[in-house]
Amino acid sequence: MNQLDTRLAKLARSGDRAAFAELVELYKDKIYHLAYRMLHNRHEAEEIVQETFLRVYTNLDRYDEQQKFSTWIYRIGTNLCIDRLRKRKINYSLDAEMSDGEGSDWYSALPSREETPDNQVVLSETQEQIRESIKTLPEKYRAVVILRYLQDLSLQEISDVLSMPVTTIKTRLHRGREFLRKKLESVL
Incomplete structure (x- = not known):
């Protein structure tokens, strides 16, 4: 390509x-x-x-x-x-509808091993908490998280896109995940 x-x-x-x-x-x-x-x-x-x-x-x-x-x-x-x-x-948020037009978002597209309705409700609530937590990420972390986990770019590619050293990208990715972990621990 x-x-x-x-x-x-x-x-x-x-x-x-x-x-x-x-x-x-x-x-x-x-x-x-x-x-x-x-x-x-x-x-x-x-x-x-x-x-x-x-x-x-x-x-x-x-x-x-x-x-x-x-x-x-x-x-x-x-x-x-x-x-x-x-x-x-x-x-901004990561709960964008996907191009298939069926109204599903990135999180709900993740395969679930749980099949019971109760488990699906719990999963849906968890996904909503994740979406809400991602919305609160500081801008500098959100861009890195989106490029890494939704656009599936490598650390080097993110570094090139954002014109920052790979070490800065790693730090921001780590801090973004830490921010989400702490935020989710308080709500889940």
Whole structure:
């Protein structure tokens, strides 16, 4: 995928609209899910996707082919989301609906080994507590948690996206998990 991205970016830079359209197809859903999970608002997530691709298109000449295209586009999308959050100064959540349209969220998509209705109610209540606790995470921890656990990026990729050392990413991930653990211990 990395070589394909780079090749498409080169073609798009030289004016190939079809190549840019392919990049959009490859990344529009990924950027949408990232934005929706960070902003928890469909309309804003759609705006972020559009703005991300507008910035990609207008800045293709600045793309460094030595780095992964995915890192570059995730950095653009993440920074746009962080800017939007700073402007509105409210929390965001990870309980975004998934693209399958069935109203399920990331937590309810986790497979459960419990089959009884009682256990399902307990699980649902626990998931709600987790969602509520994640909403209270400080912004600097939320971004790292979202990129690591929902976008499944490696520590190095998160470091590249957020332009921070891997050691800082590890620290923020650890502190974010500690924050959640303490918060959940008090409510569960």
